Amino acid sequence: MDIGHKIKQLRIQKGLTLEELASRSELTKGFLSQLERNLTSPSIATLDDIVEALGSSLSEFFREEKEEKIVFGKKDFFVDEREAYTIHWIVPNTQKNEMEPILLELPQGVSSFEMGPHSGEEFGYVAEGCVTLVCGEASYVVHKGETFYLSGKNGHYLKNEKKTTAKVLWISTPPLF
Structure with missing residues (x-):
């Protein structure tokens, strides 16, 4: 799973800037930028803080969406x-x-x-x-x-x-x- 990309997707989906997410999660804008570009990895505790600031949970964050079946025979x-x-x-x-x-x-x-x-x-x-x-x-x-x-x-x-x-x-x- 591309954690950085998924965090960026969630942040954009919520309409938040890097600054706003940094403020909510009590992390630096620079750290979050590096995280979104996969230049660094968060600890579980830090990831939990970020995901919580995005209004989600770790279980939701790591839930893999199954491909939706559209046609039935x-x-x-x-x-x-x-x-x-x-x-x-x-x-x-x-x-x-x-x-x-x-x-x-x-x-x-x-x-x-x-x-x-x-x-x-x-x-x-x-x-x-x-x-x-x-x-x-x-x-x-x-x-x-x-x-x-x-x-x-x-x-x-x-x-x-x-x-x-x-x-x-x-x-x-x-x-x-």
Whole structure:
């Protein structure tokens, strides 16, 4: 790990000059300059002072960011065959993300799980078939190629009243499925 470069990146990210960081960490501007150019190395105690002055911790500082996976294929999907319907988890580990997409398969005469009231929002795209979106006391028919978008303030679910299987791309924010 290039400690000097990482300190400089953090300092710039925080909008601090070398002078300001020197003042906060009680070190000299010259020492910090040499450190950022890898001309010297800090002790653990000094590094801890610098990182603390940058609003971080040693554990965060040394945490290596894993390369973020962006594209997912069928081998990444998890298929959850429930008693009445099937959920395809099409992006793994989405609990850590801001939104959670699933592909829901609803056979004829089946209803999905009911989403209780929550503070998020949801989007759905009917890829195949036709579903009825039941939201509170209201219901809406959503055909193939149509979408729905709603806040989570009311409980809601989908049901398939047609004779063919429906497939719905359903996205929730925050992750709730």
